[in-house]
Amino acid sequence: AQSVTQLGSHVSVSEGALVLLRCNYSSSVPPYLFWYVQYPNQGLQLLLKYTTGATLVKGINGFEAEFKKSETSFHLTKPSAHMSDAAEYFCAVRHFTGGGNKLTFGTGTQLKVEL
Amino acid sequence: DAGVTQSPTHLIKTRGQHVTLRCSPISGHKSVSWYQQVLGQGPQFIFQYYEKEERGRGNFPDRFSARQFPNYSSELNVNALLLGDSALYLCASSLEVAGGRETQYFGPGTRLLVL
Numbered sequence: 001a002q003s004v005t006q007l008g009s010h011v012s013v014s015e016g017a018l019v020l021l022r023c024n025y026s027s028s029v030p031p032y033l034f035w036y037v038q039y040p041n042q043g044l045q046l047l048l049k050y051t052t053g054a055t056l057v058k059g060i061n062g063f064e065a066e067f068k069k070s071e072t073s074f075h076l077t078k079p080s081a082h083m084s085d086a087a088e089y090f091c092a093v094r095h096f097t098g099g100g101n102k103l104t105f106g107t108g109t110q111l112k113v114e115l
Numbered sequence: 116d117a118g119v120t121q122s123p124t125h126l127i128k129t130r131g132q133h134v135t136l137r138c139s140p141i142s143g144h145k146s147v148s149w150y151q152q153v154l155g156q157g158p159q160f161i162f163q164y165y166e167k168e169e170r171g172r173g174n175f176p177d178r179f180s181a182r183q184f185p186n187y188s189s190e191l192n193v194n195a196l197l198l199g200d201s202a203l204y205l206c207a208s209s210l211e212v213a214g215g216r217e218t219q220y221f222g223p224g225t226r227l228l229v230l
Contacts, residue, residue, distance in 0.1 A: 004157075036221070043119075043205055043221040044158070090157050101146060101209055102171050103219060105157030 002027045002093045006106035014114050019078040021109045023065075023091030026072065032094040033074040034103065035065055039087045047089075050074065061085070086113045117142065119208050119222035127228045128196050136191045136225045140208030146170075147189040148219060149181060152203040164189055165211070201229045 007022040025031055032051045036044040048059025055067040065076045074091060088110050092103040120139045128134050140147050146165040150158035163171035164183035178194045187208075193200055203226050207219035 034218075043223045044207075046218055046220070049218060092157075101148060101163055101165075101217060101219065102160045102173070103148075103150075103158070103207075104160070107155075107157050 002031065002104045004091050004093050004104055004106035006089075006091050006109050008109055009107065010110045010112065012112040012114060013081045015083055016080050019063075019076070019081045019085065019111065021076040021089050021091075021111065023074045023076065023106060024072050025074060025091075025093045027093060030069075033065075033067060034092040034094065035059065035063070035074075035076050036090045036092060036105075037087050038090065038108075044090065047076070081111075081113045083113050083115075086111055119206055119220055121204075121206050121222040121225050123225060124223065125226045125228075127230065129230050130196055130198060132196050132229075133192065133194050134196060134227060136193075136204050136206075136227075138189045138191070138206030138208075138222060140187050140189070140206075141220055144208035144210055144220075145187055146209045146211060146217075147183055147187065148207045148209070149189070149191045150205040150207065151175075152205055152224070153199075154202070158205055161191070196229045198229050201227060203227075 003026045005024045034049045035047040048057045050057045050067045058064045063078045088108045091106045122137045148163040149161040152158040160173040162181045167183045181191045183189045203224040205224045206222045209217040209219045
């Protein structure tokens with residue numbers, strides 16, 4: 001079974017500082033990995049995804065993530081935080097079984113950006 | 116282009132009642148998935164439908180059911196509501212079910228409160 005662990009339910013950074021949100025996955029086969037962002041009272045917006053190929057994936061709003069198979073990690077980073085980045089971030093794994101398109105999500109990390 | 120739309124946006128019901136939530140996918144998308152997001156947690160997979168057929172089901176009781184119509188819109192039905200069914204219900208659409216690389220695009224959700 002696939003699972004995702006997000007370390008740190010709350011992360012606080014100063015504006016302009018590095019953002020690092022951690023995600024570790026468990027999968028017996030190569031996973032497809034996703035990061036979504038959720039702003040208050042809204043649905044989920046895709047930030048970036050890894051399926052195959054280059055392990056460093058660039059997404060929207062200056063975010064990027066690196067797939068590290070040896071560490072079973074897919075951490076999300078952004079060099080310089082902006083106030084508008086304050087939101088909840090979810091890491092998700094999709095395991096291809098030949099059918100279905102189920103995402104398994106982590107419990108989320110609430111990002112706070114302070115002046 | 117219109118994204119995934121869901122109705123209603125908010126809903127208040129009492130225990131034991133029945134509820135129907137509706138979702139319209141992005142034009143051209145044939146797959147619809149439903150997720151339940153309880154406050155403070157990540158979304159949990161409920162159902163996936165593709166071409167009007169159920170392709171996946173999460174660990175939810177039989178009180179939960181869904182269907183997909185010829186125009187690919189979908190309904191989620193929940194019978195005999197319990198207090199624990201209070202949550203944000205998210206609908207996601209994607210192009211096709213095969214492969215697993217397809218991005219799921221989420222709607223804004225329906226917030227259900229059961230009293």
